[in-house]
Amino acid sequence: MNIGEVAAQTGLPAKTIRYYEDIGLITPKREANGYRVFARTDAHKLAFLARARALGFSIEDCRNLLALWEDRSRASADVRAIANEHLSEIEEKITGLTAMRDTLSELVRDCAGDNRPDCPILKGLEGA
Amino acid sequence: MNIGEVAAQTGLPAKTIRYYEDIGLITPKREANGYRVFARTDAHKLAFLARARALGFSIEDCRNLLALWEDRSRASADVRAIANEHLSEIEEKITGLTAMRDTLSELVRDCAGDNRPDCPILKGLEGA
């Protein structure tokens, strides 16, 4: 399989796949002409990576998850620890964004949004 | 006012304040010795920027908001448009993160998290 095909299969851009090789997440073989050859296991790894990234795991988390995935004698506790850690980061982000949204939507609600210069949004940004 | 004082006042790191000067958000004067001198208006601008950044506005949004803030003949509609645009970006992010959280917490919930290798989280990442 060439890079284009595996890109189409996994939904990852070819550029990203090359990058993943660069940082050592995958190690596809090469043909005589220099082209990368992706074995089925490479494609599986990339699909795994695509899903993990879609769930917001960092590249380093992905590296660790991939290692656990390939380790037949892993402990599911190790996987769970990574996932749980990530889960609380996500929840923190949601909390922060929700606070932003609430503040901002109040300001927007109070703003007439017309031709006049008077603007509660700017007043809100100006000072407490 | 020197940079340290205005940093303490606004809560912005000195590095960030220098960066804001670099990209033209503020233009503090200089003393004979080369030190930046922050007038009260500079400090106000920085406080404004700190609040806008805390609400997640991009630097470019901040630049535009700052221009509107200083324009006595602005239309509040212009401010509102920027804020509304940003608001929907925030809401998109919240939606995406919430979806991640839901998927991930399901996987975590189903994972025993013990010494055994069997792991629903990895299975979930492996394929649909």
Next chain:
DNA sequence: CTTGACCTTCCCATGACTGGAACCCTTATG
């Protein structure tokens, strides 16, 4: 006179890509 706390500029690094240039390989067509 020296110490320590400021301040300055400059360059490099982050995360996870993305864009683009310049070039090679393969196949189909005029």
Next chain:
DNA sequence: CATAAGGGTTCCAGTCATGGGAAGGTCAAG
């Protein structure tokens, strides 16, 4: 047989909003 299209390759630079750290100038206190 030349060429054009559509793969592939490497390498370099840019993104966003800073942060780290080096190398050095300035200033007030002891």
